[in-house]
Amino acid sequence: MSDVFDKSKRSAIMSAVHSKKNKSTELKLIELFKKNNIQGWRRNYNVKGHPDFVFLDKKVAVFVDGCFWHGHDCRNTRPADNADYWQKKRERNVLHDKEITDLFQSRGWTVIRIWECELQKKNNLILMTKLDLIK
Numbered sequence: 001m002s003d004v005f006d007k008s009k010r011s012a013i014m015s016a017v018h019s020k021k022n023k024s025t026e027l028k029l030i031e032l033f034k035k036n037n038i039q040g041w042r043r044n045y046n047v048k049g050h051p052d053f054v055f056l057d058k059k060v061a062v063f064v065d066g067c068f069w070h071g072h073d074c075r076n077t078r079p080a081d082n083a084d085y086w087q088k089k090r091e092r093n094v095l096h097d098k099e100i101t102d103l104f105q106s107r108g109w110t111v112i113r114i115w116e117c118e119l120q121k122k123n124n125l126i127l128m129t130k131l132d133l134i135k
Contacts, residue, residue, distance in 0.1 A: 049100035
């Protein structure tokens, strides 16, 4: 189905859309923190880069990244429409993620990036390995 708006109108509409946080993935991670007795986290701590969780006493920042938006290739789905735009968008997100990771690490923080797909049961071992860095 083709878009009912021209490119400039669609761009203006999309620019007005702001993230509401990845609430479902964050809630899954909170459940795992509780199940594994991981304590001391703060959610949505107001710091540049906006990690989903921080452990201030351990200087650990946790980001839960959506696979499509942040460039993880666990799925082979790519939008057919406007493919160049979406590829460039993902590349910008990957670059931004790297810059934020570098910023935190330069301040002595450990950065843990959890992919959305790692919250699935079949990837539990990968996720638990990452969570061990917090304990």
